[in-house]
Amino acid sequence: MRYSLVVSNDEGKSIDISNYGNTLGYELDENKLQDICEFTSSFESEEALMEILIYSGLIDPAFVSGTFNIKFYKNKQNDAYILPYGVPYKEDRYFFDLENLKNYYYRNLKDSTFFNLFLNKFYNLLKDKEAFSYLLNNIKESFKEFPKKGYVPNETYEDLEMFLNKYAISKNKNGKYQINFRKLTDLAMFASQYEKKYKRETKRNVFQDKFYRQNIINEIGHFDTLLKESGITKEEADAYINAIYKLEQELELLNGTNGLVLRRSLEDGITEN
Numbered sequence: 001m002r003y004s005l006v007v008s009n010d011e012g013k014s015i016d017i018s019n020y021g022n023t024l025g026y027e028l029d030e031n032k033l034q035d036i037c038e039f040t041s042s043f044e045s046e047e048a049l050m051e052i053l054i055y056s057g058l059i060d061p062a063f064v065s066g067t068f069n070i071k072f073y074k075n076k077q078n079d080a081y082i083l084p085y086g087v088p089y090k091e092d093r094y095f096f097d098l099e100n101l102k103n104y105y106y107r108n109l110k111d112s113t114f115f116n117l118f119l120n121k122f123y124n125l126l127k128d129k130e131a132f133s134y135l136l137n138n139i140k141e142s143f144k145e146f147p148k149k150g151y152v153p154n155e156t157y158e159d160l161e162m163f164l165n166k167y168a169i170s171k172n173k174n175g176k177y178q179i180n181f182r183k184l185t186d187l188a189m190f191a192s193q194y195e196k197k198y199k200r201e202t203k204r205n206v207f208q209d210k211f212y213r214q215n216i217i218n219e220i221g222h223f224d225t226l227l228k229e230s231g232i233t234k235e236e237a238d239a240y241i242n243a244i245y246k247l248e249q250e251l252e253l254l255n256g257t258n259g260l261v262l263r264r265s266l267e268d269g270i271t272e273n
Contacts, residue, residue: 112143
């Protein structure tokens with residue numbers, strides 16, 4: 001069983017670059033997942049890693065748009081597959097500390113999107129292992145009670161902590177308990193990818209909505225000013241009123257029924273309710 005760091009380009013060609021870390025001054029054992037993760041997470045981003053490899057002459061510039069992945073070899077026959085979560089970079093290091101990771105899972109316990117994805121992923125992975133599936137089922141059942149109780153029961157936190165410890169910590173050959181880095185990576189990269197894909201996307205959408213909403217309000221104000229100018233024709237007034245009406249409809253869609261609603265009044269111009 002071993003791991004390797006590979007980069008693949010758009011044409012499907014790939015290069016094993018596991019030993020390049022040593023060339024760049026990093027102590028990298030190509031067989032160890034932990035060494036590979038520590039190497040890639042010393043870089044700010046995929047672009048930064050790609051840049052140093054190309055500028056050092058270690059890979060061809062044709063791979064500039066390539067993607068880094070970790071390949072797992074199951075046996076000596078080189079049966080291998082790509083791990084499903086890419087590679088970690090500097091901002092992902094937070095999640096590789098088990099206590100940080102636990103706190104992140106606890107904080108997101110009420111996030112139904114996060115935990116539905118988490119339960120689906122790990123239940124499918126561990127459904128044949130009774131000790132794990134039992135804990136996951138407990139957590140799943142507790143979700144049904146959240147809306148009724150309005151809080152997360154202590155038992156749910158305990159089941160979650162037990163699952164995280166049981167999954168990420170195992171006995172070594174000497175019978176001592178230690179962190180299983182492969183399983184820690186599963187949990188860490190799941191959390192990191194969720195943070196990037198869902199939470200940041202949500203924050204970005206909120207910002208975009210706010211910006212778009214302000215633009216609409218500004219446009220309504222502009223047409224309202226034109227409408228109050230003297231000497232405009234009936235056709236111009238009708239066009240301005242129609243433009244305002246359409247903008248108000250867009251605004252209502254953005255704000256929902258409880259948000260700011262601007263309503264049109266033909267007699268009094270524009271009012272805010």
